Amino acid sequence: EIVLTQSPGTLSLSPGERATLSCRASQSISSSYLAWYQQKKPGQAPRLLIHGASNRATGIPDRFSGSGSGTDFTLTISRLEPEDFAVYYCQQYGTFGGGTKVEMK
Amino acid sequence: EVQLVESGGGLVQPGGSLRLSCTASGFTFSDYWMSWVRQAPGKGLEWVANIKEDGSVRYHLDSVKGRFTISRDNAEKSLFLQMNSLRAEDTAVYFCAREIPGGACHYDYWGQGILVTVS
Numbered sequence: 001e002i003v004l005t006q007s008p009g010t011l012s013l014s015p016g017e018r019a020t021l022s023c024r025a026s027q028s029i030s031s032s033y034l035a036w037y038q039q040k041k042p043g044q045a046p047r048l049l050i051h052g053a054s055n056r057a058t059g060i061p062d063r064f065s066g067s068g069s070g071t072d073f074t075l076t077i078s079r080l081e082p083e084d085f086a087v088y089y090c091q092q093y094g095t096f097g098g099g100t101k102v103e104m105k
Numbered sequence: 106e107v108q109l110v111e112s113g114g115g116l117v118q119p120g121g122s123l124r125l126s127c128t129a130s131g132f133t134f135s136d137y138w139m140s141w142v143r144q145a146p147g148k149g150l151e152w153v154a155n156i157k158e159d160g161s162v163r164y165h166l167d168s169v170k171g172r173f174t175i176s177r178d179n180a181e182k183s184l185f186l187q188m189n190s191l192r193a194e195d196t197a198v199y200f201c202a203r204e205i206p207g208g209a210c211h212y213d214y215w216g217q218g219i220l221v222t223v224s
Contacts, residue, residue, distance in 0.1 A: 032207075032209055033210075035209070035211040035212075037150075037212075042144065042146070042147065043218055045200060045216065045218060046212075046215060047215075048205075048211060048212060048213050051205060051209065058213070091150075091211070093209070093210045094164075094166070095152070096149055096150040096151065096152070098149050099150075
């Protein structure tokens with residue numbers, strides 16, 4: 001079973017700053033199967049940001065970008081907007097990472 | 106507009122049963138794999154089960170196998186999760202979600218979620 005480890009657990013940043021979130025897989029995975037989601041509140045429906053490691057979902061602003069291959073994947077938010085402070089999850093098939101919380105500094 | 110609306114959650118005693126429903130609209134339901142994903146209080150997301158477009162293939166999380174069953178009714182545009190022998194650790198918000206075609210289990214639309222409390 002593949003385990004996805006996200007780091008850091010919490011990222012404290014200010015609006016306008018760049019956020020870099022990491023997702024590491026316990027073994028090499030196809031980038032086609034890596035997705036990123038944003039969840040603004042616990043229990044609220046997540047929103048798909050990136051699928052296939054680097055493809056933005058419909059309606060997602062271009063400040064969100066995904067990259068990576070093999071075991072190391074990255075979600076980058078180029079300039080944080082106030083609405084971007086949330087928890088972010090990576091996913092590969094039926095496995096989700098533990099999440100990274102991006103909080104306002 | 107794509108919409109997924111869950112219903113059927115609530116409070117149930119350990120060992121009890123619940124049936125969750127998810128009603129879809131705004132897209133051709135029978136063209137998509139569908140999933141249930143849950144989130145326990147204060148925890149992350151956990152895939153529970155998914156089902157092929159025609160209902161012929163289903164997968165379940167190991168910890169719910171033999172207790173939960175995913176099913177669908179394409180004529181009614183509905184997805185179901187029959188949950189039996191419920192345990193305290195099944196307490197969570199349950200989401201139904203539509204999978205993007207391609208087999209990668211990525212979800213482009215989610216319901217609002219429904220709370221199941223086992224206590």
